[in-house]
């Protein structure tokens with residue numbers, strides 16, 4: 001009798017006599033390792049964040065799309081030693097298929113573009129907020145899932161696409177109360193590495209792996225990477241040349257160490273000039289050490305970071321002109337970024353500029369003083385809901401004290417009380433919880449009252 005948890009409780013209580021009743025193990029009420037539950041306050045924060053992302057995306061003319069969280073593993077079997085493919089949340093399904101929970105959204109987007117075989121009018125500006133997964137040995141107790149705002153422009157080969165993406169990202173930061181003192185965006189181009197490798201005769205097929213290794217330089221010292229770079233077949237002189245180029249943090253200085261007329265530098269200069277036009281130049285800074293960790297970036301790359309904290313990466317992106325070809329599709333230029341839901345929330349919390357989401361914030365609490373007036377309370381709640389007001393109708397016979405506490409804890413605006421004396425006069429009591437005043441309103445005038453009370 002009773003559900004598992006109560007049976008468990010009973011079994012525990014009757015412990016002494018439980019030699020016969022199998023001691024049922026209680027259900028583990030935690031979510032799976034590395035994942036999160038979103039209780040209403042958490043969900044209000046998440047919805048607020050997603051609403052900010054969505055409104056910026058639509059401000060910039062981006063359209064929302066989605067794809068299954070489950071994809072064929074073959075979308076992610078890149079052999080460039082990336083962290084994101086090294087920690088694939090993959091398995092074999094009951095049909096024997098090699099599948100994976102998506103670690104990122106861009107390959108699904110590429111698959112969707114390819115499925116339309118050129119039938120999609122380009123350029124396209126699409127966005128999505130997918131939950132993405134990774135399977136990490138819980139050595140570090142890090143999360144195995146996060147939500148990541150994706151913004152992508154397909155079919156534009158010029159840096160106009162990257163400039164638009166950077167501007168959208170900055171617009172989000174400004175919207176949530178951050179300034180260019182809080183956050184910066186480092187910009188570079190993998191074209192710089194491509195030109196250096198070409199100049200030194202390194203075959204193109206080493207490019208992606210070299211970039212992924214160079215990205216690791218952010219975290220581990222060169223001599224740890226040096227072996228891997230040499231294992232890739234890069235000469236010591238090449239590695240020295242690369243590191244000398246990558247430590248540049250100004251366009252002027254890097255121009256001095258690159259062959260004259262570098263296309264990568266030309267593009268970066270044009271991009272920085274467009275950032276000026278967008279009014280975001282003070283957010284953006286050139287940094288030749290930024291290469292990002294995804295194998296498929298081919299050109300401009302960028303990374304938003306918090307200037308004061310541990311310089312954590314908040315978001316990142318870049319140009320990836322060859323992705324569709326690697327899937328067997330037509331060459332199609334593309335650029336985009338991914339923006340995770342974790343670091344930004346930590347940053348806003350640290351800066352104390354996260355809105356509060358404790359209350360449900362419904363407009364009105366309606367309750368009947370005494371159950372014989374419940375039917376009347378239902379009618380009152382219905383009138384108010386018909387006016388579009390969010391109403392929490394108290395479903396049980398509760399004391400006024402409890403209702404007022406419930407209403408203020410949920411940051412409700414008003415309490416409408418159906419009480420016997422007033423009801424006999426065809427009236428209800430309306431209590432304004434923000435100022436603590438109360439008055440009576442004719443039931444027939446409740447609609448007008450609601451219009452006037454919430455006209456803001």
Ligand SMILES: CC(=O)Nc1cnc2ccccc2c1
Pocket residue numbers: 084103104132133134143144145146340342343
């Ligand atoms: C800070 C954080 O939660 N990062 C995170 C969490 N889950 C992921 C899952 C897939 C790919 C990247 C991920 C990154």
